[in-house]
Amino acid sequence: MQMNVSLTPELHEIVQQKVRSGLYSNASEVIRDSIRNLDKDNKKENAWNSLNNLLDEAANSGRSTNSIDDIIKNSIKKNG
Secondary structure (H helix, E strand, O other): OOOOOOOOHHHHHHHHHHHHHOOOOOHHHHHHHHHHHHHHHHHHHHHHHHHHHHHHHHHHOOOOOOOHHHHHHHHHHHHO
């Protein structure tokens, strides 16, 4: 599938530098790799946000009245 994209002169030069460096054979490879990395970073950020939300929920849920031993015993009963 083909798509035409307009770049600023600065971004165009960055792409050309990457190709000249030999890391990429053409501009399309640079753009595809950049988009894959952007997607990977976005997924990482979403995972961290989910984890932080879970930690916030746990912190806000209050303290358990069970001892650590009780929690372990209950866990063994559920999974045992």
